[in-house]
Every structure is written in C-alpha cells, then in structure tokens.
Amino acid sequence: MTEMTVDTIVAPTSVPSVTPFALPPMLKHLESVVLFVPDIDAAASWYAEIFGTTVQHENPKYAFIQAPGVLVGFHPADRKCPGGVGGTSAYWEVDRLDAAIKSLTDRGAKLFRGPGTTDFGATVALLVDPFGCTIGLNQSTEQSRRSIRNEKSRPSQDAADVPGGRHTRRGT
Numbered sequence: 229m230t231e232m233t234v235d236t237i238v239a240p241t242s243v244p245s246v247t248p249f250a251l252p253p254m255l256k257h258l259e260s261v262v263l264f265v266p267d268i269d270a271a272a273s274w275y276a277e278i279f280g281t282t283v284q285h286e287n288p289k290y291a292f293i294q295a296p297g298v299l300v301g302f303h304p305a306d307r308k309c310p311g312g313v314g315g316t317s318a319y320w321e322v323d324r325l326d327a328a329i330k331s332l333t334d335r336g337a338k339l340f341r342g343p344g345t346t347d348f349g350a351t352v353a354l355l356v357d358p359f360g361c362t363i364g365l366n367q368s369t370e371q372s373r374r375s376i377r378n379e380k381s382r383p384s385q386d387a388a389d390v391p392g393g394r395h396t397r398r399g400t
Contacts, residue, residue, distance in 0.1 A: 260292070260299040261318045264311035265359040268302040274335065274358060275300055305360075312360040313340065319364030325351045328365050337363065348372035 265271040272283040272291035279295045286292065292301040305311040322328040325343055332355055333339060340362065342353035350372035353365045 258298055260301050262301040262303055263357075263359070263361045264303050264305040264309040265361060266305050266311075267359065268304055271357070271359040271361075272302045275302075278332070278335070313356055313362055315362075317354060317362040317364045319352065319366040322365050322367050325353060325365055325367040328367075329353055329355065332357075332363065332365075346372060348375040 263271060268289070268291045269283070272293060275295070276283045276293045279293060279300075281293050281295070283291050283293055289304055290301060292299050294300075303309070320328075329339060329343070336358040337355040340354045340356045343351055344353070345351055348371065349369045351367045351369075355363050355365070357363050
C-alpha cells in the first residue's frame with residue numbers, strides 16, 4: 229500500500245460547471261433544527277417560552293415547538309449525538325442584538341462568543357442555552373442584506389482566511 233502524502237494528492241484542474249436550479253432543487257427548505265439535550269421537556273419548555281408557543285410531542289423521546297419559519301425539535305442526547313458546543317449552530321435573526329442577549333441570559337443562557345461584526349456589517353453573538361446547545365443571534369443591517377443578495381459586493385477574502393470562517397469578529 230502506498231503511503232499518501234500531501235505531495236501525492238492531485239487536485240482537479242477544473243470544476244464541472246453547475247447551472248443553479250437546472251433541475252428542481254433536492255433540498256427545498258430548512259424544515260427543522262433538532263437539538264440533542266439531556267432533558268427534552270425542560271429544553272422544549274425553555275424555547276417555547278422564548279417563542280411564545282406550546283410544546284408538542286411526537287413520542288416520549290421527541291418534543292418540538294413551531295418557531296417562526298422552522299420547527300425546533302428536542303431529542304435526548306446520547307453517545308452518537310451528545311449535543312453541546314462544537315457542532316452546527318443555527319442563527320436567529322433579531323431586531324436588537326443587545327436586547328436579545330439580555331433576554332436570553334436572563335433566562336439562563338450564557339454568552340459564548342461575541343458580540344462581533346461580520347465582514348458584511350451584521351452584528352452577531354453565540355450563546356449556550358441551559359442545556360448545552362448553541363443559539364446564534366444575527367442582527368442584519370441594510371449593508372449586510374445588500375451584500376448577501378449581491379455577489380459582486382462580497383469581499384474577495386477566502387472564508388478560510390477569516391477567523392471563525394463566517395465572521396470577522398472584533399473584540400472576541
């Protein structure tokens with residue numbers, strides 16, 4: 229067996245062109261965000277209070293709430309999916325980042341990262357809820373919304389060069 233080193237890996241010289249939406253998109257929209265937590269009822273109740281909604285159960289091991297535009301589910305954390313910080317984070321749009329941080333920290337969440345400003349001008353923060361899962365907050369600006377819609381206004385810097393990938397964070 230040949231040992232593979234960086235020198236033996238050959239990158240493709242061209243990437244096949246893909247026409248966006250030439251076929252119906254396979255992934256249509258975000259349907260749900262599932263949080264793996266130690267106590268599904270406590271976590272579901274905490275989020276239900278934030279969104280002003282009620283907790284529903286599909287079965288004894290899966291609770292959910294209907295949040296604006298997405299279902300948020302709660303599954304028991306286990307060996308395969310222990311939950312917690314370090315995985316994927318969902319970012320919720322907010323009108324006032326400072327007020328949202330205060331409201332969530334008053335309910336037991338802890339500020340984990342930020343607040344910071346993205347290269348596009350949005351302000352963001354990442355908190356950890358009382359169950360160990362992250363909850364991202366994003367306060368868009370007109371500049372950030374314009375930048376996302378207009379490919380030409382995006383910075384030319386590679387995401388890999390931006391600390392944290394998605395954001396350039398000032399003061400974090």
